[in-house]
Amino acid sequence: MKEKTWGLKTSIIVFLASISLFSLFYFYRCSCVPQNLREYLVMIFSGATASALVTLLIYSAEYKIAKVSALENYWQEALKVLGSLGKLEYYHLDVPLQVLKDYYQEQTHNKFVDSVVEQIPADNPLLNDEFFQYRHDARDRWCERIASESDNMRNRMGEIEYKNIIIQEVERAAKTYLEKLHKVIDRYISLSETSSGEVENAIGRIEYFTGKRQWKKLHQTIHEPIRDILEKVQLGANHFNLYRSGESNNIPVVLDTLMELQKLFFVDEVNEKSKALCIYRSFYDDMNEQLEKFRASIYNKEPIPEKRHPVRTYYR
Structure with a gap:
């Protein structure tokens, strides 16, 4: 990927230099530069600009794909670890x-x-x-x-x-x-x-x-x-x-x-209506929310909030 990034940076430099020189010789008429030479340079730099632009577009597309792929990979790996954390069971006691x-x-x-x-x-x-x-x-x-x-x-x-x-x-x-x-x-x-x-x-x-x-x-x-x-x-x-x-x-x-x-x-909360003791996976829910925000940022989308539900409910 470093080679492609180097190519992307080089393409940007060549594109900016070429379009600058093209604009200079195309719009600025200097008597010190012969007409034939000026037309020749305009043709050379216009071609260089077009080539650099095509290369820039190719490398930009590849860079974007590689970036999304890397971000998706982290999101998936972090989600796997979080999934393991989410399988933990709560140990409830009815006695002190x-x-x-x-x-x-x-x-x-x-x-x-x-x-x-x-x-x-x-x-x-x-x-x-x-x-x-x-x-x-x-x-x-x-x-x-x-x-x-x-x-x-x-x-x-x-x-x-x-x-x-x-x-x-x-x-x-x-x-x-x-x-x-x-x-x-x-x-x-x-x-x-x-x-x-x-x-x-x-x-x-x-x-x-x-x-x-x-x-x-x-x-x-x-x-x-x-x-x-x-x-x-x-x-x-x-x-x-x-x-x-x-x-x-x-x-x-x-x-x-x-x-x-x-x-x-885990965190426990007492339901005001039923007076039941509700157990929530607080860490899992918090991290899942953060990962959803991260996933949405990869595609420039709004995160989809997930409602938190108790994993256990104990009625008194």
């Missing part, structure tokens, strides 16, 4: 995060106690140590939340039976939350492996066509936000990989990391 973290930490402790008790003789005094006692504080707090919403059930059955049912409900909910957690963080792990090489190459190529000012604006409004958020996903995915590989079993850390990442991608 701290209760869930404490519950999983408590379960980890109880499993550890089980593994130790199996190896220590029954008469060993270590078993009386407080550290080796089972813990159910978080589970009981969770049970209390459920119990406060189902007093009618308590009145129809015995206290022990009622408590067992509530405990089973908590265990089922905890299992469901854990399965959902695995599914969600696997998406982040997959996203962290997304290659950004093509989009990096594309942004480098278009600077040649857009100029420094327009390129800098594009870099700040689209390229940097996408690149930065991918880097944050990769950092968070390190914790997820350690957990999924079994090297770490610190579920509270995984939950904290996930919640911090979700703040970058």
Whole structure:
């Protein structure tokens, strides 16, 4: 493309020089230049002007095609990366995060106690140590939340039976939350492996066509936000990989990391009419809007706005 650009610039110079000299000898009659020579020069420079004009038109068309192609390529590559970001799922909790973290930490402790008790003789005094006692504080707090919403059930059955049912409900909910957690963080792990090489190459190529000012604006409004958020996903995915590989079993850390990442991608709003909690893909929608403006600028068209819709709705 540099050769064609050089040819375009050369054509412009030759065209301007030729038409200037043509105009000079055609309109300005100087007695110092013989008539025959003047007519000859007019013919030469008129031909050079026409040739330069044809060459200029050819190179201009090729330059425009190459420019549009480069801009389209960046738009398509950025859209692919954004599409991957748009596939992330929202991790919704109906219980306070701290209760869930404490519950999983408590379960980890109880499993550890089980593994130790199996190896220590029954008469060993270590078993009386407080550290080796089972813990159910978080589970009981969770049970209390459920119990406060189902007093009618308590009145129809015995206290022990009622408590067992509530405990089973908590265990089922905890299992469901854990399965959902695995599914969600696997998406982040997959996203962290997304290659950004093509989009990096594309942004480098278009600077040649857009100029420094327009390129800098594009870099700040689209390229940097996408690149930065991918880097944050990769950092968070390190914790997820350690957990999924079994090297770490610190579920509270995984939950904290996930919640911090979700703040970058999602925003929740309460619908005033239905009182439902609506989840929007804020980052995806913002970047999609910027990419649409960029796409429209390629063809000198007005951008087509896309209405934002919630990806999840939770009724209270």
